[in-house]
Amino acid sequence: MKLSRSRLSVALVGFLSAGFLLHASAAEPAKTKSSQPSPKASDAKLPGLAAPDYIPETARTLLRKKMERHGQDARELMFGVTLLQYDIAKAAAQRIASEPRFVRPIAGGEDDLNALLPERFFVLQDESRTRAQAVATAAEKKDDKALAESYGRLVETCVACHSAYLHRQ
Numbered sequence: 229m230k231l232s233r234s235r236l237s238v239a240l241v242g243f244l245s246a247g248f249l250l251h252a253s254a255a256e257p258a259k260t261k262s263s264q265p266s267p268k269a270s271d272a273k274l275p276g277l278a279a280p281d282y283i284p285e286t287a288r289t290l291l292r293k294k295m296e297r298h299g300q301d302a303r304e305l306m307f308g309v310t311l312l313q314y315d316i317a318k319a320a321a322q323r324i325a326s327e328p329r330f331v332r333p334i335a336g337g338e339d340d341l342n343a344l345l346p347e348r349f350f351v352l353q354d355e356s357r358t359r360a361q362a363v364a365t366a367a368e369k370k371d372d373k374a375l376a377e378s379y380g381r382l383v384e385t386c387v388a389c390h391s392a393y394l395h396r397q
């Protein structure tokens with residue numbers, strides 16, 4: 229069980245890394261093709277999640293707005309960790325750890341966007357914060373083994389939350 233879990237996170241990290249690398253190389257030719265001003269970084273879109281069927285498009289736009297730093301932070305964290313650039317890894321992990329949080333719906337707020345989200349979303353939100361903090365600590369200590377392991381554990385929560393969000397469970 230332990231083995232397959234860690235294998236899973238290695239596979240996930242590889243998968244994410246491949247996505248980011250793909251994105252980087254796909255963005256490259258667009259720059260050199262024309263003399264037009266190069267597109268803003270925000271125009272060069274990452275793949276993004278599929279649309280969940282239970283969230284109205286307007287609410288989803290709000291969610292995405294809140295989440296748009298994810299892509300940038302995630303890339304910096306991935307390169308910072310894998311290339312052992314401790315300062316970059318630490319800063320990105322701290323940004324992820326201190327992101328504003330969605331709060332659980334309060335009584336009477338059943339119509340709020342937050343009330344649409346599954347309970348696991350909030351659990352994983354807290355968990356990812358703790359795990360991002362562990363990555364920052366490992367980077368601070370320049371502990372490569374702890375850095376790799378804590379990053380793997382953080383990525384598990386990223387995927388778990390996206391899954392909880394998509395499938396509303």
Ligand code: HEC
Nearest residue numbers: 276277292295296298299302349352353356385386389393
């Ligand atoms: C608490 C739940 C949660 C956690 C934890 C979480 N995400 Fe997300 N993430 C979301 C939601 C919600 C969206 C927006 C989905 C949508 O487009 O409908 C999102 C979107 C994204 C996007 C796409 C952004 C865009 O511009 O479309 C990326 C990339 C991303 N997350 C990366 C990560 C990474 C990397 C981690 C872990 C370090 C992480 N996320 C952790 C909930 C989460």
